[in-house]
């Protein structure tokens with residue numbers, strides 16, 4: 001017979017009073033110091049401007065590197081899709097949330113990026129969590145750059161594999177780690193363009209190591225897609241290694257492509273394997289059809305090349321002006337241009353001073369970046385004009401350390 005244990009409320013109260021008090025939902029989390037608190041700025045977008053706290057600021061804080069998020073072709077494509085198919089997808093792709101736009105987009109992406117196949121998923125976070133979970137089991141060893149994006153860090157942490165972290169961009173240390181381990185399955189995992197530093201992985205060296213040590217390579221080129229390499233096809237295209245059978249590439253639509261969602265590229269066997277196993281796609285509602293419809297329009301615009309040329313002009317102008325007034329930036333050839341401040345409170349002050357001057361540039365602080373490396377993360381877009389860049393540099397010269 002099944003016995004049901006019933007707590008005597010009097011005993012429970014007596015027991016609780018002799019134990020340290022447990023937190024309830026009001027004091028579960030430790031409070032954070034003011035300089036570490038994150039706040040949601042509740043801003044309204046107006047092209048390259050942001051309205052925050054009643055002020056109109058030039059936005060130098062967006063990953064919309066080509067200005068596509070407000071492009072009329074993309075907005076029209078999304079609106080027409082909503083007219084045709086409504087808004088929500090209603091279910092996971094495997095049930096009834098799939099749509100022709102997702103398939104067309106996968107075909108277009110694979111063709112543009114020169115991989116055999118592509119799989120579109122809900123977001124970059126979901127792509128990386130699901131991908132590492134699907135690839136790794138307890139026999140797998142993952143070799144991860146120490147500054148990888150949180151989605152790769154968490155993906156590695158949550159999958160069943162063994163995680164080894166190598167110092168940022170240090171291929172020699174990575175080689176030592178790979179050489180010391182006899183593992184059945186090895187995967188090198190790295191950002192392409194690093195989101196907080198703007199520097200780039202040496203994908204050529206990583207791929208050589210993958211070949212030498214019989215490993216797979218997962219490269220998340222979320223910030224390289226649309227802005228680096230021939231036609232903006234990213235870092236792997238720059239070294240002519242797209243479609244390599246050891247490479248799985250991740251990218252997102254939320255950055256230079258101006259929308260929302262993500263994709264995984266690889267061999268047709270790998271993508272079919274992921275279609276069967278990617279829990280973050282199988283058990284998550286599909287993107288609304290308007291998202292792939294907008295992404296298709298974005299891909300067409302990127303391939304015209306005009307926006308990328310404008311971005312490159314803006315970056316050259318920014319470098320030139322910053323050099324003239326001795327602004328020291330971290331080494332980066334990408335639209336992510338960080339100015340190191342160091343101290344958290346000083347970074348917040350600098351960001352506030354820039355706001356007063358009419359610019360939105362966030363202070364990025366630990367734990368997003370390592371201790372003592374708080375910074376202003378400036379992002380340049382094709383949508384900025386010359387005057388906005390000139391005035392930003394003037395304002396930066398007044399807040400530089």
Ligand SMILES: Cc1ncc(COP(=O)(O)O)c(C=O)c1O
Pocket residue numbers: 122123124125126128149151191193195220222223252253254261262
């Ligand atoms: C390198 C990298 N990967 C993945 C992501 C996550 O992408 P998403 O915003 O689509 O979840 C980000 C985004 O912020 C990123 O910087």
